[in-house]
Amino acid sequence: MASAKEIQSRIKSIQDTMKITNAMYMISSSKLKRAKQVLSDTEPYFYGIQSAIGRVLRHMPEMEHKYFDERSDIPKEDRKTGYIVVSADKGLAGAYNHNVFKIAEECMEKEAHPQLFVLGEVGRQYFAKKKMDVDMNFRFTVQKPTMHRARVISEEMIERYLKGELDEVYIIYTRMVNAVSMEAEMSQLLPLKKADFHTPAQVMVDIHQEEIEMVPSAEEILNSMVPNYLHGFTYGCLVESYASEHNSRMMAMDAATSSAKDMLKDLSIQYNRVRQAAITQEITEVIGGAKAQKNKH
Template sequence: MANQQEIQKRMKSIQDTMKITSAMYMISSAKLRSAKQKLENTEPYFYSLQSAMARLLRHIPENNSRYFDQHENIPDNEKKRGYIVITADKGLAGAYNHNVFKLAHELFEQGENNKLFVVGELGRQYFAKEGLAVDEEFKYTVQNPSLHRARVITERVMELYDEGELDEVYIIYTKMENSVTMETEKMRLLPLVREDFTSPIPVDIYQEEIKTNTSLSQILDHVVPNCVNGIIYGALVESFASEHNSRMMAMQAATDSAKDMLAKLSIEYNRVRQGAITQQITEVIGGAKAQKKKKR
């Protein structure tokens, strides 16, 4: 059994760890609120953008835009796919990063012509360790998701798509369903599917006319990159919120475990201390009896 000094050292170490986990919980809580606010502030703009896409598509019966070309003439196993994988820059976030890596591996095994675009330092380290070539890494993005950083990613993948280097573009991110549930998801960015933006309209609903100085297809080619940028930005913010929500849960679990350990160690300490006191009393009584016998 450990002595009093050893138990006190262990309790002090656990208390110091609790201070760290509690501080990390508070930091992640503040960042989570910030991420939710960012998402709420930008959602109306991107919903309006999608609505504008739907209005344009209603007036383009046969759309030949390259952004809607499903490349049906290319066999599925020969398609060139690009994957934007959003991970964290730091650990201590439960299964957040593990779930992203697992899904990315499953998708990579489905084809050979893959390009990997990594957002997050842990993702870069992990894929380098696994021997998977990272085509491009976007630094300083995970902890500060912004429209500018999302636009940098958008411009790169759009460039490769326009040049024919990619047939399909996907983004792997973590969506926060609620305060306790987070799901790792795969979303296709390109090519777009017309049905995702259009819905059946009753015959008695008036459809406005749109008059432009250029063709609607050319306008669509300008709107699509902005729409893709909005989706990427939304995924960045969702992942940022999910990461800190996951870290909050992990730190709360660590703090609760530390409290349980302290309670057990406190009981053990009291037992050891009580045993030491009892032993001292026994020794005093024994010494007193010995002295009494000697006097006789």
């Protein structure tokens, strides 16, 4: 059994760790609230652009456009696929990073020419250790997502897609389902699918739809709106991941604090037993000494 001094040292160490886990919990809680607010503030803009693109497509259903070009003439073995993986800049967030990495690895195994673009330091280190080909010029932090950062990321993907360097672009991120549940998922950025912009009302052909005039042309309107839509979509993914990361960290720190409390309870019992044993030993020695002195007389 450990000595009382050793147990006291362990108790102090655990108490110090608890202070850190409690502090990290509070910090993540504050950041999560801000992220949720940012997400709710930007969603109307994002859905507004999505709806506007849907209106254009409803009036021009047969229109061919570069952002909707699936390049079906390119066989699967020649297709170049880009994956944007949104990880964290630090760990201690439960399975948050692992779930995203798992999807990325499964997808890349199926592709002939995958290209990996990683956001977050944890992801870059993980794939570097795996000796996987990561675009090291694509270095962005995931802390405090901004629309500017989302625009830079999406513009680079758009440029590579239009130049033919990429035939498909996906983003792998974590979505907050609710306060206690996060889900890693993959969404396609490019090419866009027309079906994603159809609402149930638009599918019903018998309903009279409004008449609109497109100036200078439907193609030019989409050239302007689609990049903004992709900026907004990317930004939404970054904010969702940021909120999910801090929610995961809150849950992990809460679990760590609970475990620490249980350990302290067990160590406190051990410490009391050691003290009682020491006191009993001292009493026994005193009584033994007294008896020895009495027997001498």
